[in-house]
Amino acid sequence: MGVVNPDAAYQKCVNPDCAAEFDCGQTMFKCPKCGSLLDIWYDWDKIEVPGKLSDFGKRWVNRRNPLDFSGVWRFRELLNFCEDKYKVTIGEGQTILQQNDAVAKYVDMKPGCLYLQYEGLNPSGSFKDNGMAAAFSHAKMVGAESCVCASTGNTSASMALYAHSCRMKSTVFIGSGRIAFGKLSQAMDYDAQTIQIAGDFDDCMRQVQDVCARLGLYLLNSLNPFRLEGQKTIMYRIIEQLGWEVPDWIIVPGGNLGNSSAFGKAFSELKQLGLIKRIPRMAIINATGADTLTELVNNKKLAWNNGKVEQTIIDDYYADLTARDFSPHTCASAIEISRPVNLKKCLRTIDICNGVVRAVTDEEICDAKAIIGKYGLGCEPASAATIAGLKHLRSEGVIEANERVACVLTGHPLKDPNVTVNYHKEKQGKFSNPPIEAPNELNEIIKLID
Numbered sequence: 001m002g003v004v005n006p007d008a009a010y011q012k013c014v015n016p017d018c019a020a021e022f023d024c025g026q027t028m029f030k031c032p033k034c035g036s037l038l039d040i041w042y043d044w045d046k047i048e049v050p051g052k053l054s055d056f057g058k059r060w061v062n063r064r065n066p067l068d069f070s071g072v073w074r075f076r077e078l079l080n081f082c083e084d085k086y087k088v089t090i091g092e093g094q095t096i097l098q099q100n101d102a103v104a105k106y107v108d109m110k111p112g113c114l115y116l117q118y119e120g121l122n123p124s125g126s127f128k129d130n131g132m133a134a135a136f137s138h139a140k141m142v143g144a145e146s147c148v149c150a151s152t153g154n155t156s157a158s159m160a161l162y163a164h165s166c167r168m169k170s171t172v173f174i175g176s177g178r179i180a181f182g183k184l185s186q187a188m189d190y191d192a193q194t195i196q197i198a199g200d201f202d203d204c205m206r207q208v209q210d211v212c213a214r215l216g217l218y219l220l221n222s223l224n225p226f227r228l229e230g231q232k233t234i235m236y237r238i239i240e241q242l243g244w245e246v247p248d249w250i251i252v253p254g255g256n257l258g259n260s261s262a263f264g265k266a267f268s269e270l271k272q273l274g275l276i277k278r279i280p281r282m283a284i285i286n287a288t289g290a291d292t293l294t295e296l297v298n299n300k301k302l303a304w305n306n307g308k309v310e311q312t313i314i315d316d317y318y319a320d321l322t323a324r325d326f327s328p329h330t331c332a333s334a335i336e337i338s339r340p341v342n343l344k345k346c347l348r349t350i351d352i353c354n355g356v357v358r359a360v361t362d363e364e365i366c367d368a369k370a371i372i373g374k375y376g377l378g379c380e381p382a383s384a385a386t387i388a389g390l391k392h393l394r395s396e397g398v399i400e401a402n403e404r405v406a407c408v409l410t411g412h413p414l415k416d417p418n419v420t421v422n423y424h425k426e427k428q429g430k431f432s433n434p435p436i437e438a439p440n441e442l443n444e445i446i447k448l449i450d
């Protein structure tokens with residue numbers, strides 16, 4: 001364990017009819033031959049992977065080494081694409097998997113069965129830091145100087161933080177009026193150039209790809225396959241905190257579908273390496289106002305089909321969105337996306353993990369968020385879609401009350417204080433906890449508390 005062999009990694013096109021391969025020293029975000037997504041592949045024979053997952057736990061005693069402290073790089077043999085001298089870390093991945101029986105009760109699960117993975121505890125307050133640690137390492141390896149992303153908020157906050165720690169220039173594209181204030185404040189504070197485009201996230205995503213192509217900037221959206229390698233580690237840490245056991249279900253919010261794509265890849269590789277015996281099932285949860293994945297998978301029956309995805313189903317669906325001038329809308333602004341760039345990789349995850357997809361309303365998201373705040377450490381709206389989705393899947397009987405479920409709470413509660421304050425102060429939901437107005441008078445105040 002420990003010998004890094006970066007020559008063991010290469011990039012490969014996900015389209016089986018193309019399957020073009022490229023070395024990791026190249027920077028591109030789509031296959032130059034056919035335009036499909038790219039993956040990172042490994043020649044596992046050339047990598048000294050530990051014989052069992054628990055061997056990774058031994059690194060903790062050596063945590064004065066920043067790579068052993070990092071919740072990403074202490075699993076470095078499983079994302080073995082660059083030498084240690086390029087690896088970037090700012091202490092990401094010190095996250096908690098909390099067993100939470102009170103939230104379990106809300107979703108009708110048995111005590112001891114529900115776990116919440118708090119990715120909001122990362123340095124920039126969201127799961128994105130896992131992916132940025134990996135992608136910035138690649139950026140350093142290829143000598144990139146300027147980076148860019150389109151974002152619903154968290155990607156921009158995370159990229160800006162890593163960029164200034166790497167002394168790189170960063171530019172973020174955000175949709176007009178679509179970004180939660182906590183996230184916008186971070187991008188500005190971490191000194192990113194922030195460009196607010198008159199449009200939504202999907203418009204920003206389109207523009208940023210053209211800008212990258214013209215100006216040769218380093219793209220940090222989840223189209224970047226190195227980012228997804230970092231996001232695999234969220235699954236390793238869930239397994240670690242379950243005593244190196246695999247849960248029955250992983251539940252994750254679905255936006256641009258980078259996380260779900262990375263998680264499926266993580267489990268498929270662990271199984272291939274013999275490090276786990278079975279792959280958990282996965283539920284991916286959309287908001288009803290941004291439910292492309294749900295529509296395509298559940299209603300239009302779009303599937304991975306060994307990589308031969310029926311493109312006409314996607315094209316027809318997107319043409320209809322355009323004809324209707326559709327723009328997605330949900331209070332969970334992080335996942336307000338209607339053309340998810342990792343759609344095909346996510347279909348692969350659904351295949352690998354026998355996955356299911358559901359959409360939940362904003363009301364359900366806000367109520368679930370209040371419950372996570374009341375009984376747990378809190379989260380931002382998109383993260384709470386997991387608990388709202390679990391409630392659906394329990395009432396449908398898809399998930400049993402005694403199965404072991406891990407929900408990925410992707411972002412910190414302070415990311416979007418407006419949604420929280422409106423919910424409580426304006427008494428918008430079942431669990432609102434508004435402030436009580438009191439006169440400036442001692443006896444009256446005491447009466448209220450009694």
Ligand code: F0G
Nearest residue numbers: 151152154155255256257258259410411
């Ligand atoms: N949860 C949060 C808090 C997010 O910020 C995002 C995505 C998601 C879930 C969805 O994850 O894209 O991997 O399916 N935020 C991106 C951004 C799009 O720009 O910050 P996904």
